[in-house]
Amino acid sequence: MKAQKTHNIYNPKMECMSREERRKLQGERLRATVQLEYDNVPLYRARMDAKGVKPEDIKSIDDLKLLPFTEKTDLRDEFPFGLFASPKKDIIRIQGSSGTTGKPIVAGYTQNDIDVWTEMVARAMTAAGGGPDDIVQIAYGYGLFTGGLGAHQGAQQIGAMVVPMSSGNTQRQIMMMHDLGATMLCCTPSYATYLGESIREMGIPISEFKLKSGCFGAEPWTEGMRQRLEELLDIDACDIYGLTEIGGPGVAFECLEKDGMHVNEDHVIAEIIDPVTEEQLPYGTPGELVFTTITKTGMPMIRYRTHDICTLSDKPCACGRTTIKMSRITGRTDDMLVIRGVNVFPSQIESVLVGMEGVAPHYMLVVDRINSTDKLEVQVELTEEMFTDKVGEIEGLRNQIADKIKSVVGISAKIQLVPPRTIPRSEGKAKRIIDNRKL
Amino acid sequence: MFVRQISVFVENVRGTLRKITKLIGDAGIDILALSVADTANFGIVRMIVREADIEKGLKVLKDAGCPARTNRVVCVCVPNRPSGLDEVLAVIDESDVSIEYLYSFNYSADGQALIIFRLSDTEAGAKLLLDNGIVLFTQEEVNAL
Numbered sequence: 001m002k003a004q005k006t007h008n009i010y011n012p013k014m015e016c017m018s019r020e021e022r023r024k025l026q027g028e029r030l031r032a033t034v035q036l037e038y039d040n041v042p043l044y045r046a047r048m049d050a051k052g053v054k055p056e057d058i059k060s061i062d063d064l065k066l067l068p069f070t071e072k073t074d075l076r077d078e079f080p081f082g083l084f085a086s087p088k089k090d091i092i093r094i095q096g097s098s099g100t101t102g103k104p105i106v107a108g109y110t111q112n113d114i115d116v117w118t119e120m121v122a123r124a125m126t127a128a129g130g131g132p133d134d135i136v137q138i139a140y141g142y143g144l145f146t147g148g149l150g151a152h153q154g155a156q157q158i159g160a161m162v163v164p165m166s167s168g169n170t171q172r173q174i175m176m177m178h179d180l181g182a183t184m185l186c187c188t189p190s191y192a193t194y195l196g197e198s199i200r201e202m203g204i205p206i207s208e209f210k211l212k213s214g215c216f217g218a219e220p221w222t223e224g225m226r227q228r229l230e231e232l233l234d235i236d237a238c239d240i241y242g243l244t245e246i247g248g249p250g251v252a253f254e255c256l257e258k259d260g261m262h263v264n265e266d267h268v269i270a271e272i273i274d275p276v277t278e279e280q281l282p283y284g285t286p287g288e289l290v291f292t293t294i295t296k297t298g299m300p301m302i303r304y305r306t307h308d309i310c311t312l313s314d315k316p317c318a319c320g321r322t323t324i325k326m327s328r329i330t331g332r333t334d335d336m337l338v339i340r341g342v343n344v345f346p347s348q349i350e351s352v353l354v355g356m357e358g359v360a361p362h363y364m365l366v367v368d369r370i371n372s373t374d375k376l377e378v379q380v381e382l383t384e385e386m387f388t389d390k391v392g393e394i395e396g397l398r399n400q401i402a403d404k405i406k407s408v409v410g411i412s413a414k415i416q417l418v419p420p421r422t423i424p425r426s427e428g429k430a431k432r433i434i435d436n437r438k439l
Numbered sequence: 440m441f442v443r444q445i446s447v448f449v450e451n452v453r454g455t456l457r458k459i460t461k462l463i464g465d466a467g468i469d470i471l472a473l474s475v476a477d478t479a480n481f482g483i484v485r486m487i488v489r490e491a492d493i494e495k496g497l498k499v500l501k502d503a504g505c506p507a508r509t510n511r512v513v514c515v516c517v518p519n520r521p522s523g524l525d526e527v528l529a530v531i532d533e534s535d536v537s538i539e540y541l542y543s544f545n546y547s548a549d550g551q552a553l554i555i556f557r558l559s560d561t562e563a564g565a566k567l568l569l570d571n572g573i574v575l576f577t578q579e580e581v582n583a584l
Contacts, residue, residue, distance in 0.1 A: 382448060387506040389446035389485055389557065390539055391476045398480065417481055418450060419504050 001212050002236050005256050007319040010126035010158070011119065014266045015321045019314075022322070026269055027060040029294035034058045034067065037300050040085040043078055044070070044302065064269060064292065065280055069303040075105040075245060084108045086297050096144040097244040098343045098410055104144070107244050108298040114153070116295050117247045120264045121154020121215075121240075124253030127262070127319070128238040129213045130184055132159035137177055139187035139195070140218065140341070141167040146248030147218050147341060151186040154250060160184070167191065170198050178209055185214035188341045189221040189229055189237065194372035196232025206234050213256075215240040217249055218341035220329045226258070239328065245304055246291045252326050257318050260325030267295045270326060271303070272312050275333040286311045288333050289326065307333045335433060337367060339374045342411045346432040349378060352404045358386030358397050362423045369437040376413040378405065381420050440565045441511040442578050444555065445496055447484045448506040451477060459484050459505065466499045468492040471584055472555055474542035485542070487514075487555060489582045513558065513565045514544070514576035516551040523552070530571045531556075536564040546584050548576070 009015050017025075035055040037044045047068040048054070057066060075083060084091065091108040098104055109117070130136065136155035140147030148166055155162045163182060165173055173195060176182070185192060192214060199206065211233050217240035229237045241261050242249035251268055252261035263270045271280055272287040281287040289306045309331040314324045337344045346365060353361045360381040368375045380401060388394065398415045405413050424431070449455040456475065463470060463486070472487040488496055493509060500507040517523045531538060537559045544553035553576060558564035568575060 382506060384501075384506045384508070387446075387448045387508060389444065389483060389508070389510055391478060391483060392539075394448070394481065394483070395478060415480075416450075417448075419448060419506050421504055 001210065001234060002230075004129070006129070007255060008126050008129070008131065009320060010123040012320075015123065015262070015323060017266075017322060019322060022265055023061050025266060026294060027062075029266075030061060030064060030269065030292065031055070031058050033292070033294050033296075033300045034302065036085050036297065037302055041083055043074060043082060044068070061269065064271065064303070067292075067303050069278070069290070069305050070301050071305055072105065072245070072307075075107075076103055079103055080106050081108065083299050085300050086110050091298050094144070095146045095149070095244050095248060097146070098345070098348065098408075104410075105244070106144075107247075109247075110296075110298040113247065113296045113298045116267055117150060117250060118153040118157050120242075120247065120250030120253075120267060121150050122157035123262075123264065124215050124238070124240050124250050125151075125154050125158050125160070125184070127253055127255040127321075128184065128215050129236065129256060130155070130158050130160055134158075134160040134183045135163060135180055135210075136160045136184040136186060137163040137165055137173070137180075137182040139165050139167055139173055139185065139191060145341070146242065146244050147186075147188075150242070150248040150250060151215065155184075155186070170195060174199055174202065174204070177211070178204065181210040183210050183212050185211055185216075185233070185235070187214075187216065188218050189216040189225055190219060190340070190369065190372050190374065192216055192237070193225065193229050193232060196229060197372060200232065206232075209233070211235045213238065215249075215253065217241055219338040222328070241326065241329070243291075243306060245299075245301055246293055246306075247296060251291065255317065255319040255321065259317070260313055260327055262317070262319075262321050262323040262325055263312075265323045268293050270312055270324065272310070273305075275305075275307075283312050283314050283324070286330065289329075307336065309333060337365070337433065337435065339367060339376050339411055342409070344376070344409055344411065348409050349405060349432075352401065352408050353380060356401065356404070358383055359401065359417075360420065363432065364423050364434060365432055366434045367437055374437065376411060377416055378413045379416045379418050379423060381423055382417045384420055440513070440569065440575055440577060441561065442487060442514045442555070442576065442581050443490070443493055443509045444512045444557075445486050445488065445493060445500070445507055445509050447486075447500055449482045449484055451480055451482050455482070456484065458503070459500070462499045462503055462505075463488070463496060466492075466495055468496050471546060471581065472542060472544040472553070474540070474555075476540065485555075487512075487544070487581060489584075490578050491582070510557075511561050513556045513561065513568065514581060515554050515556055515568060516548060516574035516576060517554050519547065519550050519552050524554070527554075527568070527573055530568060530573065531558070531564065534563070534567050536560050536567060544584075548580075548584075 142148030238254040
């Protein structure tokens with residue numbers, strides 16, 4: 001049963017204010033954030049000094065373009081606390097995600113930041129038709145990953161009854177969803193599709209469920225996947241976007257118009273830049289999405305390059321929100337893969353292989369989507385020296401690689417050992433990824 | 440007292456065993472004993488060929504991109520009657536040596552089965568078997584098959 005297309009708005013004052021008023025607010029908040037960053041984060045201060053920019057130069061949102069960028073590698077280099085702008089005693093939560101190499105990245109949240117994040121998700125849930133009468137099943141993973149706790153906090157904030165299932169255990173998910181009469185579901189779109197397919201396989205009519213809508217994110221998806229998911233579960237499926245560095249899910253979200261994601265502009269400023277020239281691009285032009293947080297105090301981010309490619313639009317939305325909307329993510333400017341909601345960089349796999357005896361650092365990542373679940377296969381070349389006549393020793397090597405990849409990347413991969421020199425070498429940038437998922 | 444064996448790493452995909460037998464056959468090499476260990480992921484083909492063919496065999500395999508190596512195994516003459524193998528295993532069982540794997544020859548010699556043993560300690564294992572009156576085929580005897 002789909003959600004009734006009513007446009008409830010969690011915070012009409014902030015979500016529906018005039019553009020001019022909002023720009024003024026953004027300018028003030030940006031100025032304060034830059035000052036906080038300049039005073040407390042040596043790396044960013046050095047970068048501003050190198051560019052000859054002082055906090056007082058930032059007078060309005062138009063001055064954003066003067067500021068230097070922040071990159072994911074900065075989070076790695078300053079791991080764990082180097083980018084925190086508040087004293088450790090004020091940090092009450094750590095969340096994390098995978099970095100580009102062995103180490104994860106972490107973000108610190110003050111109480112203020114948790115409140116900001118919670119409100120952003122509450123807005124998303126409200127926009128997807130949620131409210132105090134809803135039973136919200138959370139099937140994102142709980143833990144360092146922001147999906148589970150983020151959705152949890154937001155659902156609780158709107159007064160819904162929260163069912164914190166975390167990810168996996170499909171049979172039990174379906175049983176609880178059925179028996180409790182969950183009205184909303186939050187998980188990755190591929191897992192939601194898998195749940196829908198499993199329900200169909202189990203032969204339970206979808207009419208026995210009370211689901212009406214859901215917020216689905218943490219991985220790129222398409223309009224085709226939305227249609228399939230909506231048909232399988234008989235719901236409205238809304239997209240939700242976020243990243244740990246900026247606060248987590250809820251940075252942007254779809255309303256029931258399902259035509260782009262509203263950016264929570266009183267908390268973040270979104271820009272689109274040309275990834276090569278780094279110049280700002282006008283609305284409607286595809287480019288790299290860049291975010292600046294303007295209310296966070298634990299680990300504010302100024303001009304954080306997401307490497308996600310999309311477009312922004314300031315066309316008015318029928319829901320009444322005046323915030324700009326971002327399109328679906330259509331690609332990446334780097335080689336990051338999203339597998340089962342987890343960010344995977346080929347460089348992480350490489351860092352594991354380089355540190356191991358018996359394998360060459362030549363590898364290929366093969367990604368497939370089988371039964372709506374992403375599967376990662378890592379093809380690795382066995383060196384001649386490492387080859388033995390004993391199955392156990394080679395199996396041992398495979399398990400060792402699998403364990404290390406699991407601990408570094410956070411997901412299980414199937415390790416396929418292949419003979420030496422069978423992975424194609426290329427002259428220029430090596431091709432390391434075969435993505436067979438039809439997105 | 441020892442026999443050299445060739446092992447080849449192969450991917451567990453259709454057609455790989457044939458690729459090996461074709462390479463070896465085209466080189467005019469006769470396979471005297473063969474074993475294929477398979478896992479879901481990969482396989483190891485092990486074979487005994489005549490001594491004169493070993494280097495040639497290794498070369499054609501490596502040239503074709505197949506990781507291959509040789510190592511020493513023992514070739515045990517096992518009486519061709521009930522409990523024949525059991526008696527050999529009983530000797531090994533009472534020692535510190537363990538069996539990694541074993542496989543049979545395509546030939547027999549004077550009513551005795553020929554079985555290749557890969558032992559955890561090849562030297563100690565071979566000595567143990569000889570001390571217990573078990574007959575081992577030498578490389579020369581294998582070559583003459």
